Amino acid sequence: MRSPRNLCALAVLAAMLVAAAGCGGSSSSSTSSGGVTSIVLWHGYVDTEGKAINTMVSEFNKTHPTIHVTAQFYGNSDYALQKVLTAIAGGKPPDISYLYGSWAANIAQSSKTVDLNRYIQNDPSFDWNAFWPSERGAATVDGKIVGVPALVDNLALVYNKAVLKKAGIPFPTANWTWQDLRAAAAKLTDPAAKQFGWAYVNDGSEDTVWRFEALLWQAGGEILSPDGKQAAFDSPAGVQALTLLQQMAVQDHTVYLDSGNDLYANLFNSGHIGMLYTGPWDLAGFPNVNFGVQILPGDLNHQTISGPDNWVLFNNGSARTQAAWKFISWFTSSKQSLEWSQRTGDLPIRSSDLKLPGYARYISTYPGVATFVKNLQNAQQVRPVTPLYPKISAAIGQAVQSVLLGKAQPKQALDQAASQVNAILAAP
Amino acid sequence: MRFSWPSPRHLFLAPLALIMAAPLIWMAITSIETPDQARQFPPVLIPHGIDWHNYTRAVDSAPFGAWYLNSIVVSLVVVLSNLVLCSLAAYAFARIRFFGANVLFIALLATLMVPFQVILIPTFLIVRHLGLIDNVSALIVPNLVNAFGIFMLRQFFRTLPIELEEAARIDGCSRLGVLIKIVLPLSVPALSTLALIMLLWTWNDFLWPLVAINTEKHMTLQVGLSTFQGQHQTQWTVLMAGNVLALLPLVIAFLLTQRSFVRSIAASGVKG
Amino acid sequence: MRLLRSDHVTGWLLVAPATLVLVAFGLIPIAWSAVLSFQHNDLLSAPHWVGTANYQALRHDPVFRKSVHNTVVYTVLFVPISIAAALAVAVALNTRIRGISIYRTAVFIPVAVSTVATAIIFNWVFDPTYGIANWLLNELGISSQGFFQDPDQALYAIVAMTVWGWIGFDVIIYLAALQGIPQELLEAAAIDGAGRWATFRSVTLPLLSPATLFLVVWSTINALQLFDEIYNTTRGGPLQSTTVVVYYLWQQAFQFFNAGYGAAVAEVLLVAILVVTLLQFLISRRSVYYTS
Numbered sequence: 004m005r006s007p008r009n010l011c012a013l014a015v016l017a018a019m020l021v022a023a024a025g026c027g028g029s030s031s032s033s034t035s036s037g038g039v040t041s042i043v044l045w046h047g048y049v050d051t052e053g054k055a056i057n058t059m060v061s062e063f064n065k066t067h068p069t070i071h072v073t074a075q076f077y078g079n080s081d082y083a084l085q086k087v088l089t090a091i092a093g094g095k096p097p098d099i100s101y102l103y104g105s106w107a108a109n110i111a112q113s114s115k116t117v118d119l120n121r122y123i124q125n126d127p128s129f130d131w132n133a134f135w136p137s138e139r140g141a142a143t144v145d146g147k148i149v150g151v152p153a154l155v156d157n158l159a160l161v162y163n164k165a166v167l168k169k170a171g172i173p174f175p176t177a178n179w180t181w182q183d184l185r186a187a188a189a190k191l192t193d194p195a196a197k198q199f200g201w202a203y204v205n206d207g208s209e210d211t212v213w214r215f216e217a218l219l220w221q222a223g224g225e226i227l228s229p230d231g232k233q234a235a236f237d238s239p240a241g242v243q244a245l246t247l248l249q250q251m252a253v254q255d256h257t258v259y260l261d262s263g264n265d266l267y268a269n270l271f272n273s274g275h276i277g278m279l280y281t282g283p284w285d286l287a288g289f290p291n292v293n294f295g296v297q298i299l300p301g302d303l304n305h306q307t308i309s310g311p312d313n314w315v316l317f318n319n320g321s322a323r324t325q326a327a328w329k330f331i332s333w334f335t336s337s338k339q340s341l342e343w344s345q346r347t348g349d350l351p352i353r354s355s356d357l358k359l360p361g362y363a364r365y366i367s368t369y370p371g372v373a374t375f376v377k378n379l380q381n382a383q384q385v386r387p388v389t390p391l392y393p394k395i396s397a398a399i400g401q402a403v404q405s406v407l408l409g410k411a412q413p414k415q416a417l418d419q420a421a422s423q424v425n426a427i428l429a430a431p
Numbered sequence: 432m433r434f435s436w437p438s439p440r441h442l443f444l445a446p447l448a449l450i451m452a453a454p455l456i457w458m459a460i461t462s463i464e465t466p467d468q469a470r471q472f473p474p475v476l477i478p479h480g481i482d483w484h485n486y487t488r489a490v491d492s493a494p495f496g497a498w499y500l501n502s503i504v505v506s507l508v509v510v511l512s513n514l515v516l517c518s519l520a521a522y523a524f525a526r527i528r529f530f531g532a533n534v535l536f537i538a539l540l541a542t543l544m545v546p547f548q549v550i551l552i553p554t555f556l557i558v559r560h561l562g563l564i565d566n567v568s569a570l571i572v573p574n575l576v577n578a579f580g581i582f583m584l585r586q587f588f589r590t591l592p593i594e595l596e597e598a599a600r601i602d603g604c605s606r607l608g609v610l611i612k613i614v615l616p617l618s619v620p621a622l623s624t625l626a627l628i629m630l631l632w633t634w635n636d637f638l639w640p641l642v643a644i645n646t647e648k649h650m651t652l653q654v655g656l657s658t659f660q661g662q663h664q665t666q667w668t669v670l671m672a673g674n675v676l677a678l679l680p681l682v683i684a685f686l687l688t689q690r691s692f693v694r695s696i697a698a699s700g701v702k703g
Numbered sequence: 704m705r706l707l708r709s710d711h712v713t714g715w716l717l718v719a720p721a722t723l724v725l726v727a728f729g730l731i732p733i734a735w736s737a738v739l740s741f742q743h744n745d746l747l748s749a750p751h752w753v754g755t756a757n758y759q760a761l762r763h764d765p766v767f768r769k770s771v772h773n774t775v776v777y778t779v780l781f782v783p784i785s786i787a788a789a790l791a792v793a794v795a796l797n798t799r800i801r802g803i804s805i806y807r808t809a810v811f812i813p814v815a816v817s818t819v820a821t822a823i824i825f826n827w828v829f830d831p832t833y834g835i836a837n838w839l840l841n842e843l844g845i846s847s848q849g850f851f852q853d854p855d856q857a858l859y860a861i862v863a864m865t866v867w868g869w870i871g872f873d874v875i876i877y878l879a880a881l882q883g884i885p886q887e888l889l890e891a892a893a894i895d896g897a898g899r900w901a902t903f904r905s906v907t908l909p910l911l912s913p914a915t916l917f918l919v920v921w922s923t924i925n926a927l928q929l930f931d932e933i934y935n936t937t938r939g940g941p942l943q944s945t946t947v948v949v950y951y952l953w954q955q956a957f958q959f960f961n962a963g964y965g966a967a968v969a970e971v972l973l974v975a976i977l978v979v980t981l982l983q984f985l986i987s988r989r990s991v992y993y994t995s
Contacts (some may be wrong), residue, residue, distance in 0.1 A: 043645070049658055050666055075645045078657050082641055085957055087552065088746045089642045093555045095564065095644075109960050113747035197832055205852075207940045262851055263938055273471045290467040344860045372770070390745070393959050405942055408854065438800040447792065448809035451871070454816050454824045485977040520721035521919070529714025535722065538983070542729030544976040546928045546949045549969040550732035550957065552746070557727065583876075586917045589993045590883065590910075606713050620879040627875065635817055653817065660819075674820055681815040683806055688875075 023350075024028060027070075031165070040070050042098035042319075042325040045077040045087070055346040059117040059339065063330055070326045083179050091115055096317035097329040101153050104141035104311045105209060108390045111144035117308055117316040119148040129332050133355040137309035140385035150313025152333050152352045156282040157382045158217055158295045159375055161289075166198075166277045174276075179300035180245050184278070185211040188257035191277035198398060200277045201251060205407050207262025207400035209393075211272075213386070215403050216282055217308040218244035220384055227387050229322045234426055237414075237421035243302070245406055245413035253409045260407060282310070283350055283375045296371035296376045309382035341365065350375055398423040407423075455678065462486065462672035485672035489659070492669070494697050495646040495676075498655035501542045503680070505570045505651060506633040512571075514622060517580030522610045524581065525588035526596065531658065535587075539578045544701040547638060555642060569643040574633060587621040588614060623691040630684050634677075652677045733973070747960065757967035769943055770951040773858055777947060778926040780859070786918050789873030790911075794903075796874065797881045807878070808809065814871040819983045822935030825864045826851070851937050854944040861945055865932055869925075873918050880914035881907075907991040916987045920980055927976050928965035948972050 050058050060074045075097070077083050084106065089231065090096045096115055110116050123131050131139065131148075140151035160175055167174060170190050177181070188200025204210040216226060216236075224240025227233065235241075252258040259276055261267040268288045270276050279285070280299065299307050314335070316327050333339060341356045343349060348369040356362060357376070364374045385391060404418035455597070456479060461469050462485050464478040523529065524536050554573055555564070563569040575658075595617075596609045604612065613620065640651045656677060659670040740757055744750035760765050772868060796807050813821065828834050829850035830990075838845040850860040884907060894900040930949040939946035939954065946954075948968060956965030 027830060042606065053658070076647060076658055077645075078641050078654065079660060081640070082657075085548070085638070086642050088957070089552050089555045092552050092746050093559050093564075095559060109745065109747060112745060114749075199434075199832075205941070206938050207942070208938060259832065260852060262826060262830075263940075264823070264936070266826065266830060266833075269470050272467075275833075283868070288470060384603065390960065397954075397959075401942060404940060408852070410854070411943065438798070440795055440798060440800075442845070443795055444806045448806045450867075452809040452812050454820060455812050457824060458816075458820060516721045516724070520718040523714045523717035526716040527710055527717070529711040532714060532873055535718065537977070538730065539722065539725050540980065541733070541973065541977060542725050544928075544932060544973050544980070545733050545736070545925055545969060546952070546972075548930070548953050549736050549966065550729075553732035553735035554728060556735075557731070573724075573728040576721045578725055581721060582921070585916060586913045587879075587883075590880075590913050604718070620882045622877040624875055628872070631815060635815075637817075653844065671820075674817065678812075678815055678816075682808060682812070685811050686804060686813070689804060689807060 009290070015234045018360045021411075038069060040322050042070065042072055042323050042326050042330065044072055044327075044330070045097040045100040046074060047077055047079045047083055047084075047101055049076070049079075052347045052349075055343060058346075059343065061332065063333060067333075069331065070329060072330050076421055082237070091317070096189065096319070098319055099314050099316055099331060102150070102313055102315045104150075104177060104313055105386070105392065105396075107141060107149050107313055107315075108144050108388045108392060110315055111147055111149045112390060115317045116149050117318050117324055117327075118144075119151065119316065119328075122332075123148065126328075126332060128336075130353075130355070133183040133337070133353045135311075135354060135379055135382070137351070137379070137382040138311040138352065141309075141388065142313050144388050150315045151335050152311055153335075153378065154312040155309060155350050155352050156311070157307045157350075157375060157378050158214065158280050158282055158299060159307065159378050160278060160299055161281050161285070162295050162297070162370070163271065163274060163276070163280045164293045164295050166274055170277070172272065174295055175297040175300065177298050177305070181298070181302055184258075184352060185247070185251055185255065185298040185392045188251055188278065189255050192255070192257040194256070198275055198277070198359075199270075202259040202261055202267040202279055203252065203261040203407065204263060204267070204275050205404055207397070207404040208263060209396050209400070210394045211400045211403050213310065215244060215248070215306050215399065216249065217280075217299060217306065217387065218302075220306040220308070222302055223303045227424075227428075231387060231389065234395075234421035234424040234428070236424075237417040241417050242413045244418060245403065249405065249406050249413055258407075272341070283348065283369075283372060286369070286371055287348065294371060296374040298374065303328065305381050305384055307378050307381045309385070328363050343376055348372065350379065354379075383408075385401040393428050395424050447585055455675075458671045458678075459676055462675050464668055464669050466666070469671075482668070485668040486676070487668050489673040489676065493655060493658055494650075495655065495673075496584055497648040498652045499676075501567055501570075501649065502634055502652040502677075505567060506630050508571050509574045509633045510626050510629045512575040513577055513580045514626060516576045517584055517625070518610065518618075518622070519607075520576075520581045520617065521584030521588055522606070522614060524585045524595075527606065536581075540582060542578045543582070550584055551638065551642060554639070558643060564643060565645045565649060567644075567649055570633075570636075573639070574636075577629065577632070580629065583625055583628075584618070584621060587618060591617055596676055623688045627684055627688045631681060634681060726963050731792045732975060736966045737970055738883055739963055742963040742966075744963040744966075745960035746956075746962045749938070750963065753963070757964050758971075760964065760966055761971065762905060766943060766946065767948075767951060770948045773943075773945060774927055775946040776859060776930070777862060777929060778923060780862045780924045781926045782919060784862070785870055785922060786873055786915065788866065790868050790915075792870065793874045793877035793881060798907055807874075810874050811871045813868045814870075817866075818931040819935055821864070821868050822932065825860075826936055829860055829864075854940075854942045857937050857941060857945045861873050861929075861937065862930060864936070865929070868932070869922075873922070876914055876918055877911065880911050884910050911981070912987075912991040913993055916983070916991045919987075923935060923979060923983065927972065 028099050032215050046056055056074055057363060060072050064071055077086050087100055087102065091113055102110060125128055134152050135155055142148055142150040142152060159216045160176055161177060164174065169282055172187050172190055191200035192198060203214065219226065219241050222240035224238050224244065225235040228235045251261055252260065259267060259270060260323050267276060268285055272289045272291050274292065298305050316324060316331065318324055335352060337355050340352050341359050341361050344351050344356065345361060345368065350372065351357065371413065387395065398420040401419035405411040405418050406413050450634045460476060460478060463483065465482045468478055524532060558564060558569050558573065563572060591614060595613050599609050599613050635653055637653045640654045643652065644650050656670060656673045659666045659673060741754060742750040775962065776918060792810060796810065817942045829837050831837060831847055831849050831852050836850065841847060849856055851857050888906055889902060892906050928949050929947050930953065933945050933947060933950045938943040939950045952965045952968040955961040955968065
């Protein structure tokens, strides 16, 4: 009575495993079969952008019968990195993947990442120099080119026209200074009505840091020394920039401190916040606001910061890499990239796109975008392209956050962060 | 017809239920709002009219049916497998003295003490070795047994009066027979609770299905729902509609579990 | 003698299938990660062996120490509060009044709702300016609090959020256990003249002790591995006040590309949880009452 039942249970389990293994093994990508090279592209596009990528991928597949591209959605933000890292570690990376520019320096460390220098040199029509300088900077790690620009953006001043008019503040001009920003924020803030003049993302992450870095550059400061071995953000320029934040947040109380979950967007859309430093991606989230866009208020200059993202190619054999290059060079060529911008509202990734006939239509379809494109000229520097940047960012983020919460003074906070960063840079 | 006062428990339970159910209420309200209503903050609690389009969009804009089916299949197999295999093991740990039992029990329990992010990559490597990546079975095989089930059932089995089992053994019944004929029938509340919990975890599992599945139509519901949540834009209304739809099977399963409690008490009558 | 020997065989046969799966997908991956902890590994470039360097570094790491402190504080608060509250709720739900299904389902809902949705709600509830929590406090005459934005309060806000989110789980375990209490024992106590509270203390509670032990062990194991809720709300901040051990581990592996170091943190955590669990089992021997 004992054994048959036991064996029965084990047999069921074995059958399940066999069945599972049997119907497995449908590999998501294969090499040439019947002359068609199949490749896989991973992306995080949803909604409008998701439709756009699927449409354009089908268009490519139709016009390039020897290559078949499958576009797969991989989730979003940090979960995506885990997925990509796991795939690489597991020996099954996609052929192309959308990856944040801030990961470029780390992804470059993998032997699976393709160095695109050779492909760019062999393809004169590609015109690498037509991409914006900030994009090229974010994709180049120690001379290796690890990505084709997928997205370019920058921070600009977005404001609620109705709210400003009501407070009697003239719309921001291209000559606004930090003092203008501070004064306007003070006039726009009304604690009784729970209105704020400005917002700042204060979760200590890169979102906190990169806004500060724009201010640092505007005050003439640098993040690291030219040789990249020492922190340079604890200079007087850095203290000045952080002091502005302290004055507005801690003294004036004119800043809504966002906890990193993007509540500021809904608040701005509901008219509770007057002005934002944000990028073009947010504009679609403000259907209830008649907004205006202006370049950032400046100090010594009006520099802004850009956060380009890349299409990274992974090596799954030369046939697939060639096919991947074919696709990505087609997708990022002037004609296709302008079509992409037209479909999604993303900024044009090539400066040459501005000369195309379709550009005027793009500008008129998406209000506010023209200023963001103009602002790309102000994105003159890039963040340090080093694998250590995430740790550097964390140290600076803590400093900024502690000042915004009123727990530290700008000079002390920056000095402490600088010594941490120096230790990070010095480690073997 | 006798009139009886409502129990005073309502005074405690009603507000509690409201606090507990608040997220579902908020999700349901958001799911019938228009997108620009949803982009308000503080949130709009009384929508201006009902927009059912979010539900149709959620179901149409992606292989929603496939996701639902995948989630159901994976959950059912995992739940059944756990009920069977965990019962076998838990009974042995609870009632049988065998060599190495304690050490093995602790070792198996240790699998609960490491967060999944840590074993994400080796699990991927093993599943890839089995050739199951991007296949629905990749979601089933690593989850066929969860040590939680062994732990929970062992605790529960130990509370049952041993005399019944001893009597059966004296009558010549094997260990397995005792388990199946005596112990399991008495364990219906525990088994249905375990089933509910395993269903819950499998249904809401996100990280592993995200990493193991690439093709959209092989995804499960939770991963599929994340397609409504972009890097900078979230389609709140459609996402909430999807979440409400995703929640329904869990609520149904819960109600069924509660039913089984009542039935088992009625069936067992006088216990012990 | 023959009986004993066949007991060993039977025991192993019964646990074999479960053991097979758990070894393959539990213990082997854990061993892999243990190996990783002796490497400098960013999961991208070639790793190299560094012996115990990661563990040495851990001892002097102030953020790691802070994460341990935060985790312990969180656990010490979360476990007793959630279990005591769950017991009270389970007892209240252990009845057949009208609408009891609705009440029970309502209590269960937070457990079924995904962590992401829960986090969205609590981010709103606890928003210092616009959230409902401060609105309530203000109505009661208390000044606004920072909650998730205040380094001194964030961890406690997380405790509140997770108690709310997980109490339903403990409740269903307790409900199942309460169903198992034989009516005759309760009736006998009543006949003997014991009041409701006395019956509860001397009959119900001891009979619930296996469930309580289970929940204490399980809640502790879970609390020490807190991650999802932190990830979706405070991201370890502000100022690392909610950085718990698993969040720190995740940061090291997937933000700073220090997977080897993260693995070392995981191994230390594993050992700590094992020790705590064993202690709980040992201590419970005297107070847990199994009817057999």
